[in-house]
Amino acid sequence: MKATLFKIIGGILLLVLGMFLGRTFLSSSGESTVPMPSTMKYRNVGISGDTTQVAQAKAFTGQIIEVKNGGSIQEAVKTAKPGDLIRVFPGTYSENVYIDKDDISLQGVVIKGEWPTLNGKHEINDAFLYSGNGILIENFKIINYKGNGIMGQAGNNFIIRNNWIIDTGVYGIFPQFGKNGLIEHNVLSKIADAAIYVGMCDNIDVLHNEVFDSVAGIEIENSRHCLVENNYVHNNTGGLLAFITPGLPIKTAFNIIFRNNFVVNNNHENFGAPGSTVASIPPGTGILIMAADDVIVENNIITGNKNTGITIVDLATGDPKANDPNAEGNPDRVVILDNIMFDNGNDPTGEIKAIMLSQLDTKGPDIFAYGGGTGSTIRDKNRYRTFGLGDYGQPEIEDTKDIKTFMLNAPVPPRSVTDAELGEITYYGVCAGCHAYGTTLIGVDTQIIKEIYVDNPQGIVNYITKPLNLREDYPEMPPQDYLSDAAKMAVAEYILTMNH
């Protein structure tokens, strides 16, 4: 009897132990993913040229910083150094994360379908705002922000991928002034302007994204060398856009490829903010090309867009409000290669409806061109219903298969200045406010400083970091500790080489 009882209790204990061990080890296996510090990797290094797969370019030597639910991503960014990887575990993070450093990777860790979620509660402006080069942001769910999901300002070499972005205000993903970037495998919806907005950028690939329920799907604006490929773009007001907005400091848009995308049923009502450029896009616009040059539209499936499949207009027609004498407003050399198009234009609106009615046609066309522009071409024009393509000739190319990517083979290098140059710009750009060579301004004559510290640049570095007022007849020098260590040493060495 006793033995049986022991057996039963023992069995139960074993079972409990087994469950405990099983849960512990098996569930922890979800967190034991090998971190991939992806900014450290680079496309096409060591890989054949026919893939956009990324490859390891240099070893990861940074620290891994983990952020768990209840923690702050921004605090992690503050402690991170260039090269570090910040891993964010599932949980809700209501914050604005700004990254003013280079080479920081932010990686969400999704566990059993639980995402690290940035929730702006419709109060916070932006989820991620970066100005550094080499920023990676992946695997985040971002919801309910007022401004942007992810916004970059003048950061090059970025990777934004695998993010799930819903209702983040004006833009979902918005790199501005960036060169050499990859935006891929993101899912975005309910964005009041463009879900993905590439603004004043160069060399950007936008691949394999799903964008829907937004005013504009993917917008390439005042940007050059952009490849938009394999995206699923549906139920937006307008699907794919390439255009020039006048009045911006960078005034051109050219060399843009729309290839292998699904551009389907983009018939959402326009809920863009009054006055915004996209607010004037008629619902049912599959692809809009306005004033951009050398845009190639190839192998897309463009169906069910009730206004037009493709609209090609000049600025005077498309955005007659703002004149910019420095922006050339005609779409030149547009190339339309093979595309699948049907069921477009079933319910045209506005000007296109009026124009088509004047042609005794109640439907909008597959392809609609209006206004200026020269040199545009189309392959197999007869297969589409078109308007305004009378002067479109035959393209010189049949396909763009030679172009795998517009990203660069190597990261855009930071502009490098030599130590001597750094010393010179620091001396004249900062020190010269108080010091001059051979004469006294506010501080001591640089020549005297040079003579005191012969062969001792570190002495100057020490002094400018923490000045001691040694001379009663001069004002106290404020510490120059804001200068980087490199700049301090460079300027010290520069001073020691000065002779006039």
Next chain:
Amino acid sequence: MGNKGIIIILSLTGLLVSSLLLFFFASDRSESYTDLALLNCHCPPGFKLIEDNKCMSKNLYQQYDSPNNQGVGGLQTGLPQIRDGFTPQEIDLGRYLFFDPVLSLDGSMSCATCHDPNKGFGDGLPTSIGKDHIKLDRAAPTLWNVGYLTRLFWDGRANSLEEQMEITLFSELEMANTPENLLRTLNNIDNYKRLFAEAYPERGKQEEIQLDEIFKALAAFQTSLVSLNSKYDQYAHGYHKALNDQEIEGMNVFRSFVARCAECHTPPLFTNQQFAVIGTPEPDGLPLDPGAEIPFNDKSMRGAFKVPTLRNIDLTAPYMHSGKFETMREAVEFYTQGRGHAVPKGEKLYIHWHIWEPQLSDYELDRLVDFLKTLSDESFLPKIPDALPSGLKATL
């Protein structure tokens, strides 16, 4: 009292007399005859003297590139091209001219009257005061970093500093001079003849002063007014302790796409040098200023003004083209009060697309002001001349 006492009294009296004499003589001398040092042969701060006696701009932003070389972007972005390459002597001569009221017809106004270095190179007025106390239509813009600008005046009607100053010098409402009178005046001042000869040594010493020499020297001085060492700049170059938490919050509001300030006031200059119709109200009683509509003869630019820099903005209240807002707080609040809310009835303006309804909170507006104050830097403030070649007193 003995001999000692008498000696002390005598010597004190002597001292008094001689110092009085010195005082009167000295002040007399400065009015009738000014013994000036030669022009400065050093470049102003921010500039390096290179071999052919030219001053070349140097600053920490030269570590960075800028997208498409337009000089706009984010924190670590290069600046647009500055006008540099002037000689130290030209710059220094320009400094004397800048402060000298002899440039105006009646000798009452200098450039510094409206562009006062003690007021951020503005004048602290809603709109400037011209000749005979005429109230002008627009505010005097700051001259800090003016050497980077490609268009001058609020309405952008001048393409160079030379074009700009020609209009101002010879406007009947402003300095009211004429080219003939200006040349006659300066050529009758020996000091100026000597200084111009020194600044322009390639021509003969006895040659007459020319208009383009006056313009060039004034342009040279103005391009030397560089302000790039603010607390913000320290942050931008990587010293993140330069700004406190509230200032950083303000910076993030500033560059967010909700407030969108940084879209037009683009770093590092804090202007993208474009035109924008934002629809600010005029001060009471003034009609709508058509702005760039006039010089560009373009209806779509009605009410458009050149985006002004925000550097040293804390020093240049009141704000906007006609000084409607007395404080920065009022100025930033304008942007959240509704698109076109201040456009007069019956006016159709093409308000810029970045003007929308960002619904900024009071807290965010306060932080924006905190941030704007970090853009102040006068470390390269030029020296106001103690004496002027004309013998007149520098007018501020």
